[in-house]
Amino acid sequence: MGADGSPAAQTFEGRQEMTSAALTSAVAKLRESGAVMRMTEEASQQVQETFDGDPTGDERMIMNMGPQHPSTHGVLRLMLELEGETVLRVKPVIGYLHTGMEWTGEELTYLQGPTNVTRMDYASPIFNELVFCLTVEKLLGVEVPERATWIRMLMAELNRMASHLLFMATNGMDLGAVSMMLYGWREREEVLRFFEMVTGLRMNHNYIRCGGVAADLPDGWRDHVLRLLDMIPPRLDEYDTLMTGQPIWRDRLQGVGAITAEECVALGVTGPILRSTGYAWDLRRDDPYLAYDEVDFDVVVGTYGDCFDRYAIRLNEIRESIRIVRQVLDKMPKGDYRVQDRKVTPPPRARIDESMEALIHHFKIFTEGFKVPEGEAYCAVESPRGELGCYIVSDGSSHPYRMHIRAPSFVNLQSLPHMMHGGLIADGVAVISSVDPIMGEVDR
Amino acid sequence: MADDPATAVADDAREDAHEQPAEPELLYGAPVTWMRGQQVIHPSRADAKAVLKSARDDGFLMCIDIAGVDYLTFGERSSAEGSERPIVSPTAIPVDELRRRRSLPEGITPDRFEVVINLLRFADSSRLRVRVQVPADDPTFPTVTDLWFGADAMEREVFDLFGIEFTDHPDLSRILMPEDWVGHPLRKDFNSGRIPVQFKGDPSGEGS
Amino acid sequence: MAKEGGLLDEGLEGLNHNFLTGQLENLIKWARYRSVFPATFGLACCAIEMMAAGGPHYDLARFGMEVFRASPRQADLMIVAGRVSQKMAPVLRQIYDQMVEPKWVISMGVCASSGGMFNNYALVQGVDQVVPVDVYAPGCPPGPETLMHAIMTLHEKIKDGELTKRRGAGKGAGLVIEQRDGQTGGGRGLEQPVLLSRS
Numbered sequence: 035m036g037a038d039g040s041p042a043a044q045t046f047e048g049r050q051e052m053t054s055a056a057l058t059s060a061v062a063k064l065r066e067s068g069a070v071m072r073m074t075e076e077a078s079q080q081v082q083e084t085f086d087g088d089p090t091g092d093e094r095m096i097m098n099m100g101p102q103h104p105s106t107h108g109v110l111r112l113m114l115e116l117e118g119e120t121v122l123r124v125k126p127v128i129g130y131l132h133t134g135m136e137w138t139g140e141e142l143t144y145l146q147g148p149t150n151v152t153r154m155d156y157a158s159p160i161f162n163e164l165v166f167c168l169t170v171e172k173l174l175g176v177e178v179p180e181r182a183t184w185i186r187m188l189m190a191e192l193n194r195m196a197s198h199l200l201f202m203a204t205n206g207m208d209l210g211a212v213s214m215m216l217y218g219w220r221e222r223e224e225v226l227r228f229f230e231m232v233t234g235l236r237m238n239h240n241y242i243r244c245g246g247v248a249a250d251l252p253d254g255w256r257d258h259v260l261r262l263l264d265m266i267p268p269r270l271d272e273y274d275t276l277m278t279g280q281p282i283w284r285d286r287l288q289g290v291g292a293i294t295a296e297e298c299v300a301l302g303v304t305g306p307i308l309r310s311t312g313y314a315w316d317l318r319r320d321d322p323y324l325a326y327d328e329v330d331f332d333v334v335v336g337t338y339g340d341c342f343d344r345y346a347i348r349l350n351e352i353r354e355s356i357r358i359v360r361q362v363l364d365k366m367p368k369g370d371y372r373v374q375d376r377k378v379t380p381p382p383r384a385r386i387d388e389s390m391e392a393l394i395h396h397f398k399i400f401t402e403g404f405k406v407p408e409g410e411a412y413c414a415v416e417s418p419r420g421e422l423g424c425y426i427v428s429d430g431s432s433h434p435y436r437m438h439i440r441a442p443s444f445v446n447l448q449s450l451p452h453m454m455h456g457g458l459i460a461d462g463v464a465v466i467s468s469v470d471p472i473m474g475e476v477d478r
Numbered sequence: 479m480a481d482d483p484a485t486a487v488a489d490d491a492r493e494d495a496h497e498q499p500a501e502p503e504l505l506y507g508a509p510v511t512w513m514r515g516q517q518v519i520h521p522s523r524a525d526a527k528a529v530l531k532s533a534r535d536d537g538f539l540m541c542i543d544i545a546g547v548d549y550l551t552f553g554e555r556s557s558a559e560g561s562e563r564p565i566v567s568p569t570a571i572p573v574d575e576l577r578r579r580r581s582l583p584e585g586i587t588p589d590r591f592e593v594v595i596n597l598l599r600f601a602d603s604s605r606l607r608v609r610v611q612v613p614a615d616d617p618t619f620p621t622v623t624d625l626w627f628g629a630d631a632m633e634r635e636v637f638d639l640f641g642i643e644f645t646d647h648p649d650l651s652r653i654l655m656p657e658d659w660v661g662h663p664l665r666k667d668f669n670s671g672r673i674p675v676q677f678k679g680d681p682s683g684e685g686s
Numbered sequence: 687m688a689k690e691g692g693l694l695d696e697g698l699e700g701l702n703h704n705f706l707t708g709q710l711e712n713l714i715k716w717a718r719y720r721s722v723f724p725a726t727f728g729l730a731c732c733a734i735e736m737m738a739a740g741g742p743h744y745d746l747a748r749f750g751m752e753v754f755r756a757s758p759r760q761a762d763l764m765i766v767a768g769r770v771s772q773k774m775a776p777v778l779r780q781i782y783d784q785m786v787e788p789k790w791v792i793s794m795g796v797c798a799s800s801g802g803m804f805n806n807y808a809l810v811q812g813v814d815q816v817v818p819v820d821v822y823a824p825g826c827p828p829g830p831e832t833l834m835h836a837i838m839t840l841h842e843k844i845k846d847g848e849l850t851k852r853r854g855a856g857k858g859a860g861l862v863i864e865q866r867d868g869q870t871g872g873g874r875g876l877e878q879p880v881l882l883s884r885s
């Protein structure tokens with residue numbers, strides 16, 4: 035009720051909500067809990083009778099968790115059916131952060147596009163810009179200068195570190211290791227400082243642009259990165275001391291929320307969750323983009339597919355990223371940081387002052403944008419959360435006709451009901467945290 | 479990723495579309511086109527299920543993505559360049575021209591909607607894109623959740639934003655928009671476009 | 687029992703400790719602005735910056751503000767950090783209603799303040815259509831410094847504002863999203879304002 039007695043705002047979502055167990059068929063129930071993936075449909079049909087014969091006990095209740103709940107990472111809402119403290123069924127209800135970004139993406143020119151997509155996955159904005167620009171470049175058929183490619187790799191790997199550090203912080207927080215919250219942020223802040231130095235912003239950078247990057251790396255970047263790379267590994271070792279070997283931490287995570295590789299593949303789950311099952315699938319290695327085939331790194335995999343593996347994978351991926359960044363530092367070529375194609379990128383700032391033609395090009399690019407030939411393309415990169423894809427349809431104008439983002443968190447969320455089934459609520463929090471969903475990306 | 483996409487020239491698409499009829503290539507019984515080095519197949523809606531099934535049996539184990547596209551106003555913006563969304567009218571572009579611009583192979587009639595399914599084969603890291611035409615007067619599509627369970631949420635999203643109904647989907651309901659929402663927002667004729675930004679005085683009405 | 691000396695015999699002279707006089711109002715305001723408890727209402731990218739503000743570098747604890755309460759009942763400041771979608775707006779309103787008076791709202795980021803760059807069907811174009819806002823923090827995202835500035839501004843506001851009557855009946859969030867041209871046909875198709883629980 036509102037403060038003055040009027041009915042409070044409702045959050046009824048109709049069919050999106052979970053129906054009570056008594057009204058749900060056994061097949062649907064089994065499907066929600068993921069059993070259908072292991073059983074054939076016929077076998078689950080046979081279970082129907084026994085399953086439905088089970089009267090809805092008084093112990094059962096349907097509970098709502100979220101959308102404003104501190105451990106749901108933003109505005110995820112879960113409908114839970116519980117028996118005591120055991121989770122029987124879970125249904126994620128999403129859309130509370132639906133921003134219509136795909137719509138807005140069709141309203142903005144290709145030049146403005148990265149501004150829009152960078153706000154999707156706000157923990158790893160660089161990847162969103164990257165995948166958008168890769169797709170547009172594929173449509174345009176331009177080749178990005180080598181230096182731009184390596185700058186992109188540098189930024190992407192640093193962003194992966196920042197994103198995983200954020201995961202370390204929130205994962206620790208969700209499980210009661212509150213000091214991790216402070217440590218994770220402390221390290222992440224160091225990475226953000228570098229980002230601020232390069233892009234001017236702490237997040238939502240709009241740094242990667244079609245045809246290259248927005249600006250060259252500033253003076254002193256190398257020292258800054260080196261300082262970063264020296265500072266972080268000892269702190270990761272601290273995390274190891276604090277969490278990895280700690281019995282409470284292990285008890286909380288080991289064996290919780292286990293999933294197998296087959297189930298991941300059936301559900302479309304990618305990224306650290308898929309790798310935690312022992313399936314070494316990483317687009318950086320298996321479908322290389324940028325110049326990942328020229329650097330040396332390991333794909334970290336787990337064994338059991340549980341929360342602990344997912345935590346350990348992310349921790350070690352930070353180390354792998356550091357390895358990659360070191361190689362990037364060694365190999366960073368000289369040259370242009372964006373293509374010198376007057377149709378795609380603005381002319382250098384200095385030339386605008388002297389050349390009328392350059393001024394016109396500059397003006398045209400920023401008012402009208404550049405035209406992209408008709409066609410459609412799909413590109414994918416390995417974001418910290420899994421396969422991040424972008425599908426663009428162009429009708430030959432300067433705006434995308436259709437811009438669709440394949441968001442890893444959106445798909446990965448589907449594994450929640452399966453992983454939480456049969457566990458305790460407290461374990462459920464560990465599972466949500468280990469999926470590491472970013473709601474901006476889920477809802478777009 | 480057969481040929482190097484970076485070297486492709488801008489009117490690659492046109493070449494693709496023109497060369498294709500000369501030697502019709504079939505994959506799982508559906509015509510194939512290559513778009514910027516990416517393989518695309520175009521089954522009809524009736525065949526789609528069978529084609530997708532053979533694709534899955536052929537190793538495309540993961541359904542990466544399902545996207546809807548509404549081609550209602552395709553090409554209008556490029557002819558009348560402007561930032562405002564054009565007023566909806568049936569496009570007057572001839573079918574052949576439209577087919578070429580939408581890079582569809584010969585024999586496929588362009589329809590208003592399209593369901594685009596991206597598949598991934600782990601064995602050789604290859605990708606396959608399936609584009610299926612869905613007519614405006616009957617926006618339905620057979621669900622693929624029985625082939626790839628993970629298509630569940632993606633189909634719900636396409637249903638929510640485009641109103642394409644996936645028949646036999648286990649739980650077809652809105653996923654992103656509120657349940658009482660009217661219309662499907664990513665359709666090009668969805669009309670509630672921009673809400674003017676309202677700048678107001680202090681909402682307390684009393685100053686601070 | 688009367689002691690020798692003391693207040694009764696010698697008046698103020700007889701006191702053996704110091705004291706301050708002041709208006710009760712000022713005292714209450716002082717107490718209020720020194721211990722504002724924010725509710726966690728992280729929505730989108732801005733929430734990350736809000737959390738960063740609570741983190742070790744920026745350290746909101748300096749202002750007595752570090753305790754983010756998960757329960758709205760224990761909070762008196764709502765920092766709306768991020769974009770508010772049509773689906774979230776009723777929830778937001780409900781949580782606002784659950785907070786006890788006195789309560790304040792900071793609208794963090796351009797999305798919360800005006801819809802920002804997302805002028806489309808999905809977002810509420812300004813959270814002030816749903817709840818009354820006291821301070822708007824500009825930026826996309828507003829850095830932790832900007833948020834702190836907003837918080838300091840709010841402190842000033844609490845310190846200098848009125849103690850009891852913050853808004854009259856029927857004022858406040860009783861705002862209406864007006865139906866405009868071109869807005870029929872889609873969306874909720876309502877003649878009534880989209881979000882309104884208080885008249």
Ligand code: SF4
Binds near residue numbers: 731
């Ligand atoms: S104002 Fe910017 S940073 Fe904040 S929620 Fe909106 S898009 Fe994100």
